[in-house]
Amino acid sequence: MQEKTIRILVEDEKQVKAYEETFGVTMPKVAADGTVVGLPEPFPREINGVVRDGYRIYRLAQKAEQTGIPILNPILGRNSGAETYKESLEIYKMADQLGISIFHFVHAEATRHIDPLDGRELIEQSRGKGGITPSGEREMVQLGGGEKHPMRVNATGDTPHLTIINSFIAGFDGTDIGPVIHVHFGGRGIHDYKTKVINGYKALEVCADNNIFVQTDSHKHLNNLDGTDGMALAMCLLAEGLAVKAGLPRELSALQMNVAGINLLADLAAMRAFKETMWSASLVVVPETFQNPPGDLIAEAAHFARMAVSAKLGGAHFFRPKAAESVGIPTGASMAKAMWAAQNVFENTYKVEITDPYIEERKQEILSEAMGVLAKALKLEGELDPADVTAAFWQQFDKDVLIDLIVNAGKSGILDAPKAGGWDLKRHVKTHRDGDGIRRYLPGFSPLGVDQKHFAFTREPVKAVKVPQISRKQKVVLATIGADAHVSGVNLIKDSLEDAGFEVVFLRGMNLPETVAEVVAETDADILGMSNLLGLGIDLFPRVSRRLIELELRDKVLVVAGGRIAEKEEEHFQFEEKIRIEGPEFLGVDGFFGPGTKPDDFIEWLDNKIAEKESNSTKLEKNL
Numbered sequence: 001m002q003e004k005t006i007r008i009l010v011e012d013e014k015q016v017k018a019y020e021e022t023f024g025v026t027m028p029k030v031a032a033d034g035t036v037v038g039l040p041e042p043f044p045r046e047i048n049g050v051v052r053d054g055y056r057i058y059r060l061a062q063k064a065e066q067t068g069i070p071i072l073n074p075i076l077g078r079n080s081g082a083e084t085y086k087e088s089l090e091i092y093k094m095a096d097q098l099g100i101s102i103f104h105f106v107h108a109e110a111t112r113h114i115d116p117l118d119g120r121e122l123i124e125q126s127r128g129k130g131g132i133t134p135s136g137e138r139e140m141v142q143l144g145g146g147e148k149h150p151m152r153v154n155a156t157g158d159t160p161h162l163t164i165i166n167s168f169i170a171g172f173d174g175t176d177i178g179p180v181i182h183v184h185f186g187g188r189g190i191h192d193y194k195t196k197v198i199n200g201y202k203a204l205e206v207c208a209d210n211n212i213f214v215q216t217d218s219h220k221h222l223n224n225l226d227g228t229d230g231m232a233l234a235m236c237l238l239a240e241g242l243a244v245k246a247g248l249p250r251e252l253s254a255l256q257m258n259v260a261g262i263n264l265l266a267d268l269a270a271m272r273a274f275k276e277t278m279w280s281a282s283l284v285v286v287p288e289t290f291q292n293p294p295g296d297l298i299a300e301a302a303h304f305a306r307m308a309v310s311a312k313l314g315g316a317h318f319f320r321p322k323a324a325e326s327v328g329i330p331t332g333a334s335m336a337k338a339m340w341a342a343q344n345v346f347e348n349t350y351k352v353e354i355t356d357p358y359i360e361e362r363k364q365e366i367l368s369e370a371m372g373v374l375a376k377a378l379k380l381e382g383e384l385d386p387a388d389v390t391a392a393f394w395q396q397f398d399k400d401v402l403i404d405l406i407v408n409a410g411k412s413g414i415l416d417a418p419k420a421g422g423w424d425l426k427r428h429v430k431t432h433r434d435g436d437g438i439r440r441y442l443p444g445f446s447p448l449g450v451d452q453k454h455f456a457f458t459r460e461p462v463k464a465v466k467v468p469q470i471s472r473k474q475k476v477v478l479a480t481i482g483a484d485a486h487v488s489g490v491n492l493i494k495d496s497l498e499d500a501g502f503e504v505v506f507l508r509g510m511n512l513p514e515t516v517a518e519v520v521a522e523t524d525a526d527i528l529g530m531s532n533l534l535g536l537g538i539d540l541f542p543r544v545s546r547r548l549i550e551l552e553l554r555d556k557v558l559v560v561a562g563g564r565i566a567e568k569e570e571e572h573f574q575f576e577e578k579i580r581i582e583g584p585e586f587l588g589v590d591g592f593f594g595p596g597t598k599p600d601d602f603i604e605w606l607d608n609k610i611a612e613k614e615s616n617s618t619k620l621e622k623n624l
Contacts, residue, residue, distance in 0.1 A: 004205040004247075006036045008161055012202075018117040019162045022124065023134040027165065040169055043211040047171035048141055054213030054252045056150040056173050060103055061254075061282040061317040069346045070311050070319035072100065073284060074335050077107030077131040077153075079567075081139025084132050088145060090332030094339050095149060102339070103318055104151045106140065106172070107131035107329070110534055111483045113157030114510065122483055122512060130483075130534040130567060131329070134163070137170040146171060152213065158196060160203040164212065174213030176256070177203045178221065179242060180235045180406060180415070194407045200239075201403060204246035211252065216243050219257035219274070220286050224488060226431050227417030228439050229270045230369025230455070231447065232257070233277065235415060237374055238406050240279045241394040245402060250391070254282035254318070261287065261306035262437030264313070268354060269362035271314030277367065277386045279394075285316035300324040301341065308345040313354065319346075329567055362438070365456045372454025373447060377409035413448035419491050432458045471501030474526040474610060479507035479516050480563075481544065482536045489562065489595075490531050496599035502527075513540050517547035520557055527558045527606070535567025537587060538575065545588025558609055561589040562597065 009016055013030050020027040028038040043053030060071045074091050078084040084106060095102045110130040111123040127133070132140065137153060145151055152174030155163035164175050179200020207214045217239030219232035236255050243253050255278050259267040275283055287307035301324040311319040321338035323330035330338075367386050375384040378397075397405075409415045413426035420427065430445035440458040447455075478494055490508070497504050505523050507516065513530075520528050528548075532540055541561050548554040565575040565587070576594055584592040590609065593602055 002039065002042055002209050005039065005165070005209045008202050008206065009036050009039065009165070010034060012159075012162070015115065015117045015159055015162060016165075018120065019134075019159070019166070022116040022120050023111075023166075025134045025138065025166055025169075027162075027169075039165075042209060043168075043173070048144070048147065050147045050171075052146065052150075052171050052173050053211045054173050054207070055211065057103055057152070057213040058251045058281065060101060060150070063101075064317045065315075068312070068315070068351050070285065070316040071103050072339050072342060073103045073105055073318040073320045074339055075105040075107050075320060076330060076332060076335050077105075078329065079109070079131070079133060079136065081132065081136035081141075081143060081145075084136060084140050085143040085145055087332035087335075088140075090336045091339060092149060094336035098340065098343050100343065102149045103174075104146070104149050105320065106137070106145070106151050106153045108137075108154045108163070109133055109483075112155060112160075112163050114483055115158040116162070119158070119510075122510065134166045137167055137172060141171040146173065150174065150213075152176065152215070155203060159199055161199055161206050164203050164206050168206070168210055168212060172212075174215070175203075175207065176215035176218070177207075178215075178217050178239070179203070180217055180239045193410050194403070197242075197403050197406055201242050201246060201399065204243050204248055207252065208243075208247040208249075213252050214243065214248060214254065215256050215284060216240055216248075216253045216280060217255060219255070219270075220288075222417050222420075223258040223288065223439075225417040225419040226433075226439065227420075228369060228431060228441065228456075229273070230366045231373060231415070231417065233273060233366060233370035234373035234377070236274070237277065237279075237370065237389055238377065238402075238415075241397065241402055242399070242406075244279065244391050244394040245397070245399040250279055250281045253280035254284050255280045256284040256286060258286055258288045259307045259310040259314070260437050261303055261310060264306075264310055265354070265356055265358045266362055266436060266438050267307070267310035268314050269359045270366060271310070271316065272359065273363045273366040273370070275315065276363075277370070277389060279389070279391060282317040283315075284318040284320065285311040285314065286320045287322045289322060298324070301338075304338070305341060305345055308342045309349050312346050312349050312351065329569070331569075368454045369456070372450050373414060376447075376450045377414050378405055414450060416447050419488060430464050432460065432462045434458055434460050468498040468501065470503045472503070475503045475505065475523060476527040476529060477505045477507065477516065477520045477523060477525040478529045479511045479519075480509040480531045480533075481511050481513050481516055482532050482534060482540050484509055484532050484534050484536070484563075489533070490529075492599055493529060493531075493562070493602065496603055497529075500603050513543035514547045517544050517551060517553075520548065521551050521553055525557065527560065529560045529562070531561065531563040533563040535564045535572065537561060537563060537565040537592075542588035558591075558606075558613065559589045560591045560593065560602075560606070561587060562593045564594065565592070 009028050010030050016027050028036050044051050064071050108131045114123050150173040153167045153172050155175045156178045160177050177200050179197050217236040222232040287304045304322045321342040323334040323338040371384040413428045416429045428448050430442040431439045433439045440456045442464050443457050494504055564572050566572045
């Protein structure tokens with residue numbers, strides 16, 4: 001019993017101790033004789049008066065299958081257990097009013113992405129931001145979280161198995177892992193891809209040992225990185241292969257996917273491709289958020305409603321309602337409104353089976369890509385049929401061989417997405433979202449080594465952007481700072497800067513403020529652009545400026561920041577108002593550009609500042 005969990009605790013004793021010290025929670029101990037003490041009995045077990053286990057969530061999925069109405073999976077997590085529970089009471093109250101059970105996704109702080117042994121400093125300077133803390137999980141349960149509505153916590157990152165052990169001790173019924181496609185992080189404190197996949201496998205073993213419900217992998221994150229539906233399905237199937245090898249029951253496994261709401265038939269095709277191929281017993285559907293949300297949040301709410309229709313007609317087991325807020329962690333009240341809206345759509349949308357031939361055609365495109373990528377990644381001879389990909393299919397692989405195949409596929413460019421940022425993964429593909437809402441490959445830029453017959457290519461007049469020529473004398477260092485893996489916005493700014501002729505030194509995500517300042521010195525950069533979307537800007541931006549002052553560079557470097565200054569929407573807006581009235585100097589920056597900024601506006605501002613600086617320099621030289 002719990003043999004795998006005990007083995008992992010012994011193997012990773014140093015990481016477990018670092019987790020305990022860094023996050024301030026009591027973890028299981030390895031005794032001198034090699035036995036483990038302090039590890040609770042596996043689920044089901046009673047915690048705070050409630051019997052917990054992953055099958056609580058599976059039973060909700062069965063209910064959705066029977067009724068045709070997806071179970072709501074609202075996301076709500078704040079820094080402390082007390083604050084999270086207080087806000088959660090709003091969504092629990094709404095669930096009672098609607099007469100439904102929900103599956104509560106308790107969003108965790110982003111420090112979970114970082115190995116506590118190798119990245120402790122990065123964790124400590126980013127503590128308590130972006131969601132619930134490890135100690136907050138335990139407090140949340142003691143306050144009453146999960147008594148009526150089962151909960152899961154996100155555990156993605158370098159050491160998901162440690163996060164899952166903590167949530168298991170706390171009493172969370174479920175978690176997520178994402179061992180294959182969560183490769184879009186780069187920077188300091190981050191493991192190599194192989195270690196990430198190995199630790200993802202360990203996390204699956206812990207869940208299998210202890211009857212924990214798992215969101216095994218996600219189409220959503222690859223979608224956010226401009227990846228295709230077929231590639232995402234292939235990656236999710238590889239993650240399921242790891243789950244099978246780890247001994248996880250299919251009833252405790254779910255896949256997550258995005259629907260875009262742009263093209264109902266395309267959404268249905270993607271959902272059918274997943275449901276007909278996946279081994280997991282549950283499908284979690286998540287609305288695709290606006291990358292640049294409209295100023296009118298009513299429009300954003302309408303966008304989410306379209307996706308709720310797709311989720312119901314596609315037969316989703318769980319659906320994540322989205323609060324119409326352009327920045328910040330949603331309040332309990334705003335998430336409750338989103339729950340009401342989604343449930344209203346579910347109950348008032350007539351369930352029909354749509355048989356348009358376009359759906360079948362698009363589904364086959366997705367399956368063709370997924371099978372082509374999967375066969376190449378697994379080094380199989382001949383064609384692979386979706387019906388072949390069963391639990392027995394995965395059992396033919398030794399688990400170490402399967403891990404190596406996945407890692408090699410990532411490093412060789414078989415598993416690929418345009419904006420992924422794993423530092424040791426090969427990047428080649430380019431995609432374009434066509435007018436029908438489907439993302440397809442540009443000719444000549446499909447995954448490396450896979451026969452092009454498996455892919456759908458854009459027919460729109462899109463040409464691959466050539467590598468921009470450097471035409472400016474100014475050099476830019478660009479990075480996210482703190483425990484922040486959000487690089488989509490930074491990628492957008494990077495492209496705009498390069499298109500404008502700037503040389504860009506791109507550090508991607510998760511960098512210490514002082515490190516970024518030191519790279520500015522090393523590269524002799526003229527401009528620094530930094531971002532943090534977790535609300536850490538008020539603390540981290542000034543640290544960069546202070547280090548530049550120590551290096552006697554602050555007056556020479558134009559410093560610009562973006563993202564969120566505070567994690568909560570209401571606090572961020574207060575800081576933006578302060579900037580409007582007083583300027584951004586209190587952040588230690590020369591300019592601040594929050595969510596919704598148009599890249600062209602930023603480049604125009606930058607041009608003006610450069611011209612102003614050159615003019616002042618010329619005047620100074622004349623005076624001398």
